[in-house]
Amino acid sequence: MSDIASTPPRGKGNIARALELDTRLLGMIGALVVVCLIFNFLTDGRFLTPRNLFNLTIQTVSVAIMATGMVFVIVTRHIDLSVGSVLATCSAVMAMTQTRWLPEALGLDIGNPAIFWITVIVGIATGIVIGALHGWLIGYLTIPAFIVTLGGLLVWRNVAWYITSGQTIGPLDASYMKLGGINGTLGVQWSWIVGLIACATALLALFSARRNKLTHDHPVKPLWAEFSLGALICGGILGFIAILNAYEVPAARLRRIFEARGETLPEGYTEGYGLPISVLLLIAIAIAMTIIARRTRLGRYIFAFGGNPDAAELSGINTRLLTVKIFVMMGILCAISAMVASARLANHSNDIGTLDELRVIAAAVIGGTALSGGVGTIHGAILGALIMQSLQSGMAMVGVDAPFQNIVVGMVLVIAVLVDILYRKRMGDRT
Secondary structure, X not given: OOOOOOXXXXXXXXXXHXXXXXXXXXXXXXXXXXXXXXXXHHOOOOOOOHHHHHHHHHHHHHHHHHHHHXXXXXXXXXXXXXXXXXXXXXXXXXXXXXXXXXXXXXXXXXXXXXXXXXXXXXXXXXXXXXXXXXXXXHHOOOOOHHHHHHHHHXXXXXXXXXXXXXXXXXXXXHHHHHHHOOOOEOHHHHHHHHHHHHHHHHHHHHHHHHHHHHHOOOOOOOHHHHHHHHHHHHHHHHXXXXXXXXXXXXXXXXXXXXXXXXXXXXXXXXXXXXXXXXXXXXXXXXXXXXXXXXXXXXXXXXXXXXXXXXXHHHOOOOHHHHHHHHXXXXXXXXXXXXXXXXXXXXXXXXXXXXXXXXXXXXXXXXXXXXXXXXXXXXXXXXXXXHHHHHHHHHHHHHOOOHHHHHHHHHHHHHHHHHHHHHHHHHHHHHO
């Protein structure tokens, strides 16, 4: 009852086993690579350009953030069909807060530093209230989560419409829009610094885990496997940073930036965007959710409840309060996703978050979260979101119509569930 899949035993001549890599994770990475290569071929090399990969990452963030919360929801044998509508309501509340309510009530003009922080607090509070309401209806009134969140899908989408009177609200605060991606990046130098810190942290975690195993006389990987795994992780991190840094700021934008500072753009000067703040936010959330899943009592209770609800309740776990906590967490993540989504668009629109519930559930399931409960991974859900966004972006670049894109997404979801059933049956037969 943990958020990590069962690790195959080590054996000679098998690199994956020696490195203790999850075969399902390797399969997902392989599927992502295949999808990218196919679309790169179909688009004459345009899919794997730094510009498209940069856009792909910032487009994935909103769904990926919610997918980390959906893992906990599905692990506990519930479902949340309302995430897209909750995102829309949070987005509407935050848009109205910074453009209408704060200027009218407190006289705070756009650009005031207080607007950003008040907006964030109001948005997260909205997500908490909605999540707590859902959790109370499900946990204490025992209404099935499917019914509660299906009703929420209809209710909150139209609440968002009434809050804004059906209007597009914008432009949004400049500080707020830094959460959207292109308007908020770390730049080349700071991106490399963050990448190096991430590598050092990953290596420290690997060898700290090895030392702890040796201290308790547990079996460990051979040293060559430890170094190889560390090299793979650092290579992936630094390669990702290099790709983002390779996307250069257009000359016209650079010229405007220099002119705003009263300077002249030097001849031949170039500058990369670097790591988006929204991606950094996703990484922080992923780390926090992983720590909750693996290192906290709440995480143990969540996976214990998902593995066997009756046994969890008999063992003294307050399953009703646990349900409320899970949906409050989901509401908070929907609010954060609303910040990222509306900041990327630079406004709140009526269709924001439409069909996100499908994408979020598909991301979690593709990432290995079992609909039967008890099993799921945070990193798998994020990878699932990246696969889904790669499919949609690739189809859009090829010229596939939007309705057919949704058909493909629906088919992928069904196939992912089928693969999950076959995989778990095979693993069960082995044991």
